Amino acid sequence: MRELIVLGTASQVPTRHRNHNGYLLRWDDEVILFDPGEGTQRQMLLAGQAVTPLKHICITHFHGDHSLGLPGILQRVSLDKVPHPVAVHYPAGGQEFYDRLRHATSYWDNAEIVPSPVGAGFAVETCAGRLTALPLRHSIEAYGYRLTEPDSRRILPALLVQHGIQGPAVGELQRAGRLGEVTLEQVSTVRPGQSFAFVMDTGLCDNVYALADGVDMLVIESTFLAEDAAMAAQVGHLTAGQAAAVARESGVRTLVLTHFSQRYQDPSRFLEEARTEFAGPVVIAEDLLRVPVPPRLLSQE
Template sequence: MTRELAVLGTASQVPTRHRNHNGYLLRFDDEVILFDPGEGTQRQMLLAGLAVTPITRICVTHFHGDHSLGLPGTLQRISLDKVPHPVAVHYPAAGQEFYDRLRHATSYWDNADIVAAPVSGASFTAETSVGRLTALPLWHSLPTYGYRLDEPDGRRMVPELLAAHGIAGPAVSELQRAGRLGDVTLEQVSVARPGQSFAFVMDTGLCDNVFALAEGVDVLVIESTFLDEDATMAEMVGHLTAAQAASVARVSGVRKLVLTHFSQRYQDASRYLDEARPEFAGEIILAEDLMRIPFPPRNASG
């Protein structure tokens, strides 16, 4: 099974020659989630060698154009390709008017099962094929939500322990299903396998829910629109600096930090890393368009 993030766009409000508007495709085993499809998402998916057919759900953080103007084209392509499974679309319920406009922005044959699944309130959860999807409100100039995907903890079978108890073939599946086979329990032949997690935080000032979404995740994708020299502006408009994003990762115990949503005002992207590194000693990735980012290996216990 594959667990990776395909980066489709890394710009903020204004795209550049090298950075498209936002777009991030998360493949987490059988769950394939498109986050914040900005303008040009279809084209970026083509360049990345990705099809819309595997997409199981779309998550929109908020209805600013750089995070949602690619939604009409993506939904129309899903319909054109007659994707056979339902595709849920999560978005802030307060932006229903914008969703309705984007859902049918032009005329086309609607041949797909697109399921509107708005998020609202202090916390929203949905069950997916791989675990729980959570949405929490953030602090921005209009209703905005961040998302987190959590795989439940499980058990990893140990071949040597299975062999020592004479368990093989179909009996292994029976033991996994029932938790016990005769006098042998699942705990005797397996070790704990911590579930993996992913968080997606865009367009927000610092608030408690930024930390709640990021807490202990394996991969954190987080906006870092500004540098420290413009920290006052960042706070005023509800955005983060690279140093703030890295500080969130440090405090929250993140394993892999992905910085993105870069302002066009800075010509040298390495400055983001220069400001983030003193705050976070772990792995930092400056996202680039069409980059593929794998999940880190599971923790040693799993």
């Protein structure tokens, strides 16, 4: 199962219908939590999600709507005695804020929480693929994240027949990469790995495009509409149209817009603006919405 579970979609101020940020990515056996804002623990409960599968928590920056839920999540990890290490990735320059959130209150610390500051060249290997980060343009140090699954190979039955390979020999070929004179490359084609990008509070910059380049799913902030573009630029945010233009220029397959300012009452306006720039699938995020990652491409063609 590969899906995004949206836990919260508000920006600085939550509303009656939108909790502070929170995004859970389920990628087969890997579960990654992005930007747990205030109330994330309860939102996970409402979404039917436990903290036990969590292995990575990614913080883009230390504004409250993206990080105030971290203490509750870490305390729940400890309460549930999660048996494996849980890594927390966050901007290295925000170490002071991480330390405060990590021990915001007194509790029995029964879990292995691994601090993992993010800086230049950050990359970690997860069960789902390589997790990387790039700096963004905001009022404080902020990073966007990208998950990239390695390519694999897809066996082509017709080519197996041509080489007279069948039954258990197929598995042996896949494991060893060669069977006699026949190589795996001769009977298969490249199966591209999937990718996911998470871009929050930022103005337009080169790294926004680098993170979004060719991803299967882009989750990106669209705090403002075009009518407030000047304000967006001033405070380091994007409009729906700008986010959609990034998706178009970067070859994104599915676009998920979120982080909406409370000043707008009608979410359909974000979709209308995005549609002027991006013709592909656009999702206007709502709390507790589940968004499947698009089906895997069968080949590079």
